[in-house]
Amino acid sequence: MLVSVIEPPTAVVTVEEARAHLRLDHTDDDGLLETLIKAATGWIDGPAGWLGRCIGGQMLEMRLARWPSRGSDLPLPYPPVVQIEQVAHLDSDGNEQPVSNALYRLAGNRLWLMPDFVAPVGGDEPYPVRIRYRAGYGAMNAQGQWENDAPDSIKAAILMLVGQWYANPEAVATATSNDTMPFAVEALLQPYRVLS
Template identity: 30%
Template sequence: MLTNLSLVEAPDPVVSLTDAKAFLHVWHDDDDALITQLIAAATDKLDGAGGVLGRALGVQTWRLMLDCFPAGAVKLPLPPFRSVESITYFDRHGDQQTLDPADYKTSGVGGTGVIVSTGDWPDTWDFPGAVDIVFEAGYDAVPASLKQVILGLVFFWYSTRGKVPDGNTATEVPFGFDDAISAWQVAYVG
């Protein structure tokens, strides 16, 4: 079963410009655009479908497209799961239908989201992306240790910008980065 995951509604920034500037001890506005860009890049490195954590940081909405309903449960990526907003599908005749929330149950709020049918999943049209699940994931308050990792990346990239690496000491992330994120990385859900 092929899947496709896309962002519907992005989260608000998890680290503010004010907090990053205080962390960097930058008291002028000359580098605001650069620091804002570094915050976004550090967040992108961790957050969402492309992030190394495999989880949603701030509250965000995602669309999961499936070619058909699975034989069992639908396991949602990007914990922490919050809610399912809608499930639509193309029936055997190619007509789009909305699945009644009474026809499925969800579990795993705050962790890995799971959707199960209360009966049998409906048959779908043999069509790529026949099932469309829109769901919300992310933290109301991002854990402090994850904010610290973002601030650490911003600091590292801000302080090493424009420096030419000598020999083979070039690194994209600071020493200890992998240890700092290891407890937060999600195993593949599929």
């Protein structure tokens, strides 16, 4: 199984929220704040993140070497899963062929293949099965824009990281590892962590 990000996550915390958190009354550091927000969010969000889940709305693609059996379900990693965009496979010519959406359903964070699903015959491509889905806290609005609904404790953890890095802009070596999660941030995030 391979999972990649097709559309990057939407912002969970705004520059304005970071500025308010830091009690800044100027916009001189907005570029830096935006960078710190992206870094903090990237540390915990999505396939590469510490949480093992998606926070900002994003599209992922999971590739599989073979189809699961019909009438079975397949857990989709990095929840919460909001909707399945497409289920497809590569045919013997290497062309992507979509599967009718009548042959699968989303149930929670799982893809259910209906009993009448028959696995298409694919070619020799590695990972011919492709499942694209949207994940993250929130949903698409009527205008096709993602409306974020991340829990407040996740937002607070991101703001704490931004505040720590803003106050200490230089890399610092301590007796502990540089890649460990600060205790207060970990305490806020721990209830949402997906352990494999």
